[in-house]
Amino acid sequence: MENSKLLEVDHLSVHFHTERGEVTAVQDISFHVEKGEILGVVGESGCGKSVTSQAVLRLFDEKDLVRYDGEIRLQGRDLLKNPMSEMNHIRGNEISMIFQDPSSSINPLYTIGYQVAEALILHQNVSKKEAMERAVELLRLTGIPSPEKRIHEYPHEISGGMKQRVMIAIALACEPKLLIADEPTTALDVTIQAQILDLMLKLNKKMDMGIMMITHDLGVVAEICTRVVVMYLGQIVEEADVESLFNRPLHPYTRGLMKSIPHMEGEKKEELYVISGSVPSLNNVPKGCRFTPRCPYADSTCHSKNPELLADNQTQKVRCWHYKDISEEEGELVYGNR
Ligand SMILES: Nc1ncnc2c1ncn2[C@@H]1O[C@H](COP(=O)(O)OP(=O)(O)OP(=O)(O)O)[C@@H](O)[C@H]1O
Numbered sequence: 001m002e003n004s005k006l007l008e009v010d011h012l013s014v015h016f017h018t019e020r021g022e023v024t025a026v027q028d029i030s031f032h033v034e035k036g037e038i039l040g041v042v043g044e045s046g047c048g049k050s051v052t053s054q055a056v057l058r059l060f061d062e063k064d065l066v067r068y069d070g071e072i073r074l075q076g077r078d079l080l081k082n083p084m085s086e087m088n089h090i091r092g093n094e095i096s097m098i099f100q101d102p103s104s105s106i107n108p109l110y111t112i113g114y115q116v117a118e119a120l121i122l123h124q125n126v127s128k129k130e131a132m133e134r135a136v137e138l139l140r141l142t143g144i145p146s147p148e149k150r151i152h153e154y155p156h157e158i159s160g161g162m163k164q165r166v167m168i169a170i171a172l173a174c175e176p177k178l179l180i181a182d183e184p185t186t187a188l189d190v191t192i193q194a195q196i197l198d199l200m201l202k203l204n205k206k207m208d209m210g211i212m213m214i215t216h217d218l219g220v221v222a223e224i225c226t227r228v229v230v231m232y233l234g235q236i237v238e239e240a241d242v243e244s245l246f247n248r249p250l251h252p253y254t255r256g257l258m259k260s261i262p263h264m265e266g267e268k269k270e271e272l273y274v275i276s277g278s279v280p281s282l283n284n285v286p287k288g289c290r291f292t293p294r295c296p297y298a299d300s301t302c303h304s305k306n307p308e309l310l311a312d313n314q315t316q317k318v319r320c321w322h323y324k325d326i327s328e329e330e331g332e333l334v335y336g337n338r
Pocket residue numbers: 016017018023025043044045046047048049050051052060064216281282
């Protein structure tokens with residue numbers, strides 16, 4: 001049978017040098033992205049979402065990196081063993097990345113058309129004329145009106161939402177198998193955010209492209225993802241299909257994230273739930289379960305031993321000693337219902 005797994009991250013750890021000594025930003029994480037699926041990677045700032053995505057593309061400065069452990073396989077090939085020359089080919093060709101801030105991938109000095117065409121000329125060996133024609137089509141695909149006119153415009157002449165579309169067009173130029181989207185809609189206002197998410201969903205269906213969607217926003221997850229991994233302080237604390245996660249979140253951290261989503265039902269305005277405290281620094285990782293300092297249910301077992309990520313059922317895994325009791329005690333989450 002054909003392996004439907006596009007990306008497999010297997011026991012990945014990423015260790016960095018810092019002024020205060022060596023830190024492990026991502027600790028023994030395993031997950032996969034199927035062909036054509038949208039996987040959400042969720043967590044607060046500092047949980048290791050970006051380090052995970054950057055590891056897939058090996059984007060770190062060599063001087064910061066101590067080493068990787070584990071494997072990252074793209075259709076069976078271990079990317080961590082690839083020479084950098086091969087990684088340069090994979091970036092943009094097989095895996096593309098889009099970021100929160102389009103200015104990191106768009107050059108203010110060149111026209112929009114030139115920048116989309118350049119990606120094609122660079123990776124696909126097509127003529128300049130052909131590349132320009134395809135650039136127009138790609139910009140049309142991303143919903144940019146009158147792309148034949150827009151190709152002559154410079155980035156400063158277009159809005160933030162349009163820049164985001166241009167960045168997506170550049171990322172899609174070579175029809176990558178995997179798109180890594182790191183908070184692609186965070187900086188946009190709500191209506192534009194919805195349009196960009198809608199666009200990504202359409203492109204995912206049309207091109208059968210796997211997407212790894214990195215976000216701190218569970219609303220984005222509910223909107224477009226099929227499965228999700230929840231990260232906390234460099235580890236995966238819960239993994240589930242989206243239906244299960246929203247209907248029955250298991251980890252107290254996931255439950256906290258769910259409870260902090262504002263909801264509009266009913267007359268009464270309720271105070272928003274806030275998970276107490278903040279993500280500890282990597283130099284100060286708690287002994288035992290990493291969530292203990294912020295967990296209202298932590299007891300001596302939690303303080304002394306970190307639980308494994310274990311399957312609760314066929315679609316959901318969780319890393320918590322007491323999740324069954326907590327779910328029973330707290331009951332269903334109204335906030336979690338989509
Ligand atoms: N090059 C580096 N050297 C040392 N530490 C790093 C490096 N890159 C990231 N880190 C640390 O790794 C941890 C995880 O960072 P990461 O950027 O992955 O978090 P994140 O979940 O993506 O948060 P955000 O949403 O703010 O980007 C942080 O504590 C960060 O300081």
